[in-house]
Amino acid sequence: MTDPNRVVQGLWIGPSLSAMEQLSIRSFLAHGHDYHLYVYSVPTGVPKGTVLKDANEIIDRSRIWFYKHDGFASGSVSGFSELFRYALLHQRGGWWVDSDVVCLKAFDHPGAIVIATSNEAEHGVLPCTFVLKFPAGGPYTKYLLKAADRPDPERIGYLSIGPFLVQKMVTELGLQEHLAAPEMFAPIGWRGLSRIVRQPGGPTLKSVYRYFYWRSRWLLHPRTHPGAVRRSSYALHLWNEFWREGGLDKNKEYARGCLFERLKRRYLGAEAS
Template sequence: MESDINKHIQSLWIGGQLSKVEQLCIQSFIDHGHNFHLYAYEEITNAPKDTIIHNARSIIGEEAIFKYKTGWGAGSVSGFADLFRLLMVQKNGGWWVDMDIICLKKFDFEADTVFCSSYEGEYDQLVNNCVFKAPKDSDFVQYCLDQIALIDLKTMSFGLAGPFLFQKAVKELELEKLVLPYRYFNPIAWKNVSELILGKMSTSSKVKEVLRPLLKPDTMPGRKIGPESYTVHFWNEIWNTGKLDKNGQYDKGSLFEKLKRKHGIK
């Protein structure tokens, strides 16, 4: 019998209307039997039916929201979201997912703590914070919050309170055994979003992609969804930096359009 904690998925949206990516995120989890709890500071009128919306102020006041000032991710609120997810899980326990995570099959993990990883080329796979599960009394979450208290959030660089912090915490607390292979949650690497998720490939490139497993098997990591994949990550920051339209129409054979059709996102 599944635990209730596995059924409930939690996330945050800062802003008003959702794009097709966020709608797809929510609907995909609902369609796979999860409850989706969305925290927000503003009224959201276009969330999928059955989305459970919560006032984000119950976790932390909106006066705490900040954006990266310079460098990669400038203007993004993802640094604040890094803080929010820790406070939320400390209060509620359970799952956090980013709003660009699309569910491929129902979560059924018995462990009370689960970490994801992403494929980072020469660095192989590294811990990421886009999907994770932890109990309310997690030493890991408290460690991360203690570390964040030492950081100047308004001037920090991208990822310092996010993936980099998770990598440090997992190592310091010796939790490596709880980190799942990148194929479970991030089978498609961030650098392959345009090609493999949006289908922005020439005909010849599509042919080469079909032949890649045979001709260049060593280049396959970060390029394939497998039977063990629970989610696929659409990597929101890549859309932002590449000025990609999250409400746009793409190649009908692209993963994005296939998933939109599957989950009724129009």
């Protein structure tokens, strides 16, 4: 792995890391990365080998904010996380990874700029922010930082300073060549969450019906297919916000054969059993 790709960076705000965040960090460490985790206070459950960094060096903790709108992602800190990653990448450059991204192979990508994408069915392939790579001090991170700075938590919409802002930048500044194919970092889209995590127990009549319904839909409308992990996949995005909205416990044990549990056994080992 080349030195510019060795360090990956993330943020955690909260008292403890769940199994999901531990899985994410351990997967990057297992593939030879140095993981720099920015925190405002040290949480419990930080995997050995993680390099803790003071998040105040990037943005002072007094500026942390949460979504206050009704509906999806209400109460989430994900909007502030978008601002933080832009500031971090502008100051220090390199890789940013969300804490729900599992590394499948080393991020030894030659590009100086990398923007993850996801397959949004009828909307096409769209830029996202869960994996980003930018050089420090460049015009692109400056653009993002200026546009996202000091939002109003009472009025700002979900995704408006995240993927929607990055999509706007890509179009305005012509960064299409830096978009990574969906299968590289999000081989399974959020519509395929049931491919990642399943409840224990055998199939039910409802689950069988849903299987054949979606199977027929995918055949008729291939762009709605949730995707699958491929050899070219660097990572798998677990779509934490949809777990949160669906009330899924990130520390719970799920069906042994589901992808989430298989990844836990691979990277967390005995800790996941």
